Structures are given as structure tokens and as C-alpha cells.
Amino acid sequence: MRNRTQVILALLLPVQYIALLILRQFPEFVEEYYSQGLYPYIAKLSRFVFGWIPFSIGDIFYALLIVVLVRWIYKKSKRLISSPVQFMVGVLSSLSVIYLLFNLLWGLNYYRVPLHQTLELERDYTTEELINTTQRLIEKSNELHRQLGYSDSTKIDLPYTQKEIFKKSSNGYVHLSKEYPNLHVSPKSIKKSTWSLGLTYMGYSGYFNPLTGEAQVNQLIKTYKFPVVSCHEQAHQIGYAAENEANFIATLAALHNEDPYIQYTGYIFALRYCVNEIARRDFEKYKEMLPTINYGILESYKEMREFWDRYANPFENVSKAFWDQFLKANNQSKGIMSYSYMVALVVNYFETREM
Numbered sequence: 001m002r003n004r005t006q007v008i009l010a011l012l013l014p015v016q017y018i019a020l021l022i023l024r025q026f027p028e029f030v031e032e033y034y035s036q037g038l039y040p041y042i043a044k045l046s047r048f049v050f051g052w053i054p055f056s057i058g059d060i061f062y063a064l065l066i067v068v069l070v071r072w073i074y075k076k077s078k079r080l081i082s083s084p085v086q087f088m089v090g091v092l093s094s095l096s097v098i099y100l101l102f103n104l105l106w107g108l109n110y111y112r113v114p115l116h117q118t119l120e121l122e123r124d125y126t127t128e129e130l131i132n133t134t135q136r137l138i139e140k141s142n143e144l145h146r147q148l149g150y151s152d153s154t155k156i157d158l159p160y161t162q163k164e165i166f167k168k169s170s171n172g173y174v175h176l177s178k179e180y181p182n183l184h185v186s187p188k189s190i191k192k193s194t195w196s197l198g199l200t201y202m203g204y205s206g207y208f209n210p211l212t213g214e215a216q217v218n219q220l221i222k223t224y225k226f227p228v229v230s231c232h233e234q235a236h237q238i239g240y241a242a243e244n245e246a247n248f249i250a251t252l253a254a255l256h257n258e259d260p261y262i263q264y265t266g267y268i269f270a271l272r273y274c275v276n277e278i279a280r281r282d283f284e285k286y287k288e289m290l291p292t293i294n295y296g297i298l299e300s301y302k303e304m305r306e307f308w309d310r311y312a313n314p315f316e317n318v319s320k321a322f323w324d325q326f327l328k329a330n331n332q333s334k335g336i337m338s339y340s341y342m343v344a345l346v347v348n349y350f351e352t353r354e355m
Helices: 002-023 027-050 057-082 084-105 107-111 127-147 162-179 196-202 226-237 243-255 260-281 283-292 295-310 314-329 335-350
Strands: 190-192 206-209 214-217
Touching: 002 084, 002 107, 027 084, 027 107, 027 214, 057 206, 057 214, 084 107, 127 260, 127 283, 127 295, 127 335, 162 190, 162 226, 162 243, 162 260, 190 226, 206 226, 214 226, 226 243, 226 260, 243 260, 243 335, 260 283, 260 295, 260 335
Parallel strands: 190 214
Antiparallel strands: 206 214
16 A cells, blocks of 8 residues: 555656646746735744744754655665665655645745846846946945945944844844735745854855745845845745745835844845846946945955855856755746846845935
8 A cells, every 4th residue: 555655646746847837837926825825824824833042943954855855765765676666766756755745835826926027127228227226226325334334444243143134034034025915925934044054065155944934044144145045034034936036025024124134134135136247247337346345345346256166166056056956947047147137136226216
């Protein structure tokens, strides 16, 4: 009976894959019945169950999963030789269950309507529009830098603990949800990851656990990036799976925050993306604009680059290659490079708005 169940589950794996290929063609259906229908209830329930716990249940779960996986491989290794077919059926049946849970609990959000459509923004933009938005971001970032009481050449470190930043990050979503009700986060479930060192070696600032609904932030990253990463992982919590979309929502949440320090991190986060895009399109213009950015802001960027450089290792490349393929398999055709879509959202959002 057990073997029969495993065979059925293994056969359901390709069926699930085909079903997802079909769902990709109907993003409006996914948006209405899953992303705005079933998923909000799943997300709120998981955050209600696990959000109040002061430490990460998801981190513990993944640790236990690794232990169980190693134990399972050890026990089944002999069967790989004596009965390879039965071994593969066991592997495929397990993957089938994991694949089903992942997609039902969160993964179907990869197939929802693109964010620029739901926010009624254009997707295309000209280099001239990019330069105009970037110049405005430079002016606003420099202005905030001075308003916070720092000289142009001084790097700003946020005067808050990470716990305080978690509390403050919710404020931005409260104000943002007045403009976009679907971007409301409640209850809160955001925590520092126990495995931050491992995340750093893999090159990640945080992660979202779809099984527990917890947003995990790498507690080793520098303060200017911490608020935006917190907002980014919360964007995943409310069903925005695409990394570029979560980056943009995080930017908006930071900019809508009442705290000027949090606003500052949002502006310089968006600025870095736009400046990098100008460098790709018009390097001469990039060299012309770079000196107009306060040196203290450039020092923050440099600090983050040096932070990641200290932890550079071959495994990071493997990890990023895996993540790139994962994104491509989940409706982000350009993989990691699709993060540049963030720039299109920023440019078109600010085209008709003041900063």
C-alpha cells in the first residue's frame, strides 16, 4: 500500500508541473482566486500562529529538515544499489509533496498579474526619463542626508537597534496601504535569522519561509540596508514573490515611513538601482552624475560592497546559480537579471509624483 501511494505521488509531480505551465497563461485567475483570494487567509494564519514567537521557527524547521534529509539518504543509500527504481520513486514522491506544499502555501504568487499592471504603471521608459528620475533621487537623497544633520562626506549609520527597525518598518506599510490597500501587512512576523552567517556566505540579505510565513533578515548586514531588507521580506509575506516587485514595494514602504532615517534608506536604495542602470546605458552620463551624489551616500554603498567581498566564496556562485534557475523556473524569464525591472517601476512611479 505504501509503495502504491509513493508511485501515485511520484506520477503527480509531472502533472503538477503541467498544471503550473497552464496557470502561467491565466495570471488574472491566479490574482483573483489565489493571490487576492485564498493566499491572504493562509498568510495571516501562519503569521498569527508563528509571528508572536521571538525566535525563528522557520530556521529551526530548516535545520531539522537537513538532519532528516541526511538521515534519510544514509538509510536509503543501500536501496539505491539494490533497488534503484524504488529509491527514485521514493525521492520523486517526496519532491511531489514538497512541490505541492510550496505552491499552495505561497509559490502560486509567482504567476499573478505583474505589479506594474495592478499599480497601473507603465513598464517601458526612456533613458531620458531614467536620467530625470535619477537626478531627482540624487537631489532628494542629498537633501535628506543634510536634514538628518550630517555633512555631505559623512556616512550615516541609523541610530536604532535592529529590533527597533523591525517595529518602525511596519509604519511604512500602514501609510502605504492607504494608497494601495492590498499592500497591508498584519499581523507582523519578521525576525532576525539564526543562520545569518550562512546566509551571508550564500550572498543573501534575508529570506521568506513559506512554510511558517516568517520574514527572516540577515542580522549581519549594515544598518542602511536593514530597513529595506525588512520591508522586502514583508512584501514577500503579503504575496509578492518576484524579487524585483518585492524590492519596489520595499522602497515604497520605506519612503512612506514617518521616520526620516527609514525614508533616507529607501531613497538611496532606489538611487543605487537607477545609477547602476545609467551606467549600463550611458557610461559617460554615469561618470558625470556620480560626483553629484553626496560622498557619505557613496560610502554607504562602498561599505556594503566591502561587506559582501569579505564573505565571497565559491559556494556563493553555486547558490546564486541555483537561485537564478529557480527564478527562471518560476515565471521570471531573466532570472536574477530580472531585478532590473525594479528600475522601470521606480521611474514610472515617480514620473507623475513628487518626491
